[in-house]
Amino acid sequence: MKNDTVETYFPQIADIRKAAETIAQVASETPLQPSIRYSKTYGANILLKREDLHRVRSYKIRGAYNKISSLSKEELAKGVVCASAGNHAQGVAFACSHLEVKGTIYMPVVTPKQKIDQTKMFGGEWVEVVLEGDTFDDSNKAAQAFCEQNGKTFVHPFDDEKIIEGQATVGLEILEQFTEPIDYVFVAVGGGGLASGLCGTFKALSPNTKIIGIEPEGAPSMLKSMEKGELLELPHIDKFIDGAAVQKVGKLTYEICKNHLSKMITVPEGKVCQTILELYNRDAIVVEPAGALTISALDEFTEEIKGKNVVCVISGSNNDITRTAEIKERALLYANLKHYFIVKFPQRPGALKEFVADILGPDDDITHFEYSKKSSRENAPAVVGIELKSPNDLQPLIDRMKANNFFGDYLNDKPHLFQYLV
Numbered sequence: 001m002k003n004d005t006v007e008t009y010f011p012q013i014a015d016i017r018k019a020a021e022t023i024a025q026v027a028s029e030t031p032l033q034p035s036i037r038y039s040k041t042y043g044a045n046i047l048l049k050r051e052d053l054h055r056v057r058s059y060k061i062r063g064a065y066n067k068i069s070s071l072s073k074e075e076l077a078k079g080v081v082c083a084s085a086g087n088h089a090q091g092v093a094f095a096c097s098h099l100e101v102k103g104t105i106y107m108p109v110v111t112p113k114q115k116i117d118q119t120k121m122f123g124g125e126w127v128e129v130v131l132e133g134d135t136f137d138d139s140n141k142a143a144q145a146f147c148e149q150n151g152k153t154f155v156h157p158f159d160d161e162k163i164i165e166g167q168a169t170v171g172l173e174i175l176e177q178f179t180e181p182i183d184y185v186f187v188a189v190g191g192g193g194l195a196s197g198l199c200g201t202f203k204a205l206s207p208n209t210k211i212i213g214i215e216p217e218g219a220p221s222m223l224k225s226m227e228k229g230e231l232l233e234l235p236h237i238d239k240f241i242d243g244a245a246v247q248k249v250g251k252l253t254y255e256i257c258k259n260h261l262s263k264m265i266t267v268p269e270g271k272v273c274q275t276i277l278e279l280y281n282r283d284a285i286v287v288e289p290a291g292a293l294t295i296s297a298l299d300e301f302t303e304e305i306k307g308k309n310v311v312c313v314i315s316g317s318n319n320d321i322t323r324t325a326e327i328k329e330r331a332l333l334y335a336n337l338k339h340y341f342i343v344k345f346p347q348r349p350g351a352l353k354e355f356v357a358d359i360l361g362p363d364d365d366i367t368h369f370e371y372s373k374k375s376s377r378e379n380a381p382a383v384v385g386i387e388l389k390s391p392n393d394l395q396p397l398i399d400r401m402k403a404n405n406f407f408g409d410y411l412n413d414k415p416h417l418f419q420y421l422v
Contacts, residue, residue, distance in 0.1 A: 009161055009252050011200030016168040019066045023169055026098055027054055027061050032177040032311070037282065042298055044305045049174055049313045052291055056090040056122060058243075058316030059170055060157070063193060064091030066166030067155050068099060075153045076101050083107070083143035085136045085190075085242040086115030087290075087316050088157035093123030103127045104152070106143035108135055110239060112320035135239060137247040158191030159250025167194040171201030174311055182209045183308035184301070186294035188315050189213040189222050189264070190244035192253030198313075199260035210262035214297045216289075217266040219245040226258050240269050240330070243290030243316055267296045270334020273327045276319070288319040289327075333412065336391035340368065340422050342408035343401070344381045351406075359400050363389040368422070381408050383421050 031050045038046040051059035068080060079102035082092045089105045096103035105119060109131045120129055132142040136157075147154045156163060174182065185202065187195045195213045202209045215222055218238025225232045233248040249257075257264070275292040279285040294312035298305070332338035345351040360366070368385025388394060401407035411418045 008255065010256060011161070011165050011168050011197055013201065013204040015161075015165045016172060016197070016201055016204075019062070019162070019165040020169040020172050022066050022069050023062050023166060026065055026094070029173050029177075030054060032174060035283075038295065038298065038312075042302060042305055042310075044307060045309045046298070047178065047309070047311045048295075049170065049311055051170060052285075052287055052314050052317035056087070056094050056118070057318050058087035058090070058288075058291075059167060059194060059313075060084075060087040060091035060316075061094055062091075062169050063158075063160075063163035063166035063197075064088060064155060065095045065098075066169075067160060067162040068092070068095040068101060070162050071153055078150075079103060079152045080155050081106070081143050081147040081150075081152045082155040082157065083136065083140040084157050085139075085245070086111050086119070086318055087243055088155075089115065089119040089129075090122050090318070092155055093119045093127045096126045097122060097124050100126060103155075104130060104143075104146065106130045106132050106139040106146070108133050108139050108239075108242075110134055111242065112318075112323060114320035114322075115318050118318065135237065135247060136242075136245065137233075156250070158193030158196075159252050160193075161252070163193050164197045164200070164252065164256075166197070168197030168201045170194065170313060171198045171205075175201070175205055178309070178311075180309055182206055182311055184210050184212060184305055184310045186212045186214060186297055186310070186312045188244050188290050188293040188313065189215050189249075189257070190290065191246050192222055192249045192257050194313070194315065195261060196253045196256040199256050203260060211260070212297065212301070213257060213261045213264040214293045215264070215266045216241040216244055216272065216293065217268045219247075220266045221246055222249045222254065222257055223264045223266055225249060225254055226264055238269060240326075241272060241289040241293070243288055243318070244293060265297060265300055267293055267300075268334060270330045271299075272296045273331035274334060276327055277331055285314070286317050286319060287314055288316045291316045291319075332387060336394065337388050338367070338385065339388065339394060339397075340383060340385045340411040340418060341401070342372075342381050342411065342421075343384045343406050344408040346405045354404070355406055359397070359404060359406055360386070361388070361393050361397060364393065364397065383411070385422070 033048045035046045081104045083106040133139045275296045365387045371380045371382045
């Protein structure tokens with residue numbers, strides 16, 4: 001995705017190396033692990049850069065610590081402010097505690113409790129957490145207003161030179177850990193700080209490496225901006241992949257990614273959920289939704305990556321166990337194995353028993369059942385969720401429901417009705 005636009009800033013390798021020296025004070029080198037399973041699946045050498053194994057469980061400690069360490073004594077004395085959906089908050093909190101700097105951290109109200117608790121734990125007495133707004137962008141606006149009113153320094157989660165240079169050190173480690181040529185690096189894109197940093201490192205040290213950016217399908221702010229040719233703010237986004245869901249990427253990061261990413265794609269949230277469950281069940285790796293984006297994108301490059309050296313950056317593991325049910329639900333819906341119906345029970349004796357015994361297939365499970373009326377249940381339609389063993393079982397099920405007068409409506413392809421009833 002090349003463009004002739006003159007960039008106002010591009011990370012230089014000397015500054016990235018300097019950032020690496022700074023970050024070494026608090027962050028250990030993370031492993032670059034070969035994945036036997038994914039390598040066999042794709043006929044490639046798939047390597048996982050385990051940024052989820054930092055003490056704050058994401059790469060964000062790199063940029064946050066590099067930025068705050070660069071501030072003057074006067075700026076440090078006044079304190080810092082940031083906005084974050086969780087991982088940047090933890091990096092800033094840790095840096096504030098380590099450097100004994102007062103920090104105010106704004107987080108969206110919808111941030112998983114686990115990330116809020118971790119932020120408070122890392123920051124201790126040095127940090128105050130403020131929950132504000134429904135999205136990162138809401139929190140960001142509130143944080144910047146507070147920062148200006150109180151003369152503090154704003155630590156941006158991605159659109160800042162020192163942040164980008166800090167994140168770029170991921171690329172330095174990859175190139176030091178793997179001496180053969182790297183053909184592809186897959187990187188999750190939220191605001192674009194990590195992707196921009198990797199562009200700087202690889203352009204200087206491995207210019208033939210293709211860097212692929214991946215966003216959630218429900219929050220394609222970088223992709224849409226690239227397609228339009230200008231920085232856009234999306235009016236609505238799906239906030240599920242909270243670590244990579246922003247309505248507007250940065251000015252610096254947009255220019256860098258637009259000019260230097262080899263490709264920018266999106267991945268459906270449901271597919272990401274499948275990857276999360278797969279990594280947990282088969283590899284004992286716990287990742288947050290944003291951390292699974294890169295692996296989820298490999299299917300789109302099956303032919304292209306065969307026989308190649310491919311690095312997937314696993315960006316974080318700050319997942320809240322209370323989200324497991326939603327992750328499983330989204331994975332099943334994406335796999336076409338979970339289906340919701342309005343079922344109209346015929347006004348005849350034993351209709352419910354007949355539905356279970358004769359309409360459902362032998363491997364079908366009812367996972368959700370709710371009558372639409374509290375009274376007259378025998379005659380009331382119900383919202384019924386059914387889990388199938390195979391997507392091929394769906395049409396026969398619908399056919400049996402229609403033939404026996406049970407079919408009311410199919411809800412999966414009616415999003416507004418689906419959200420209202422389910």
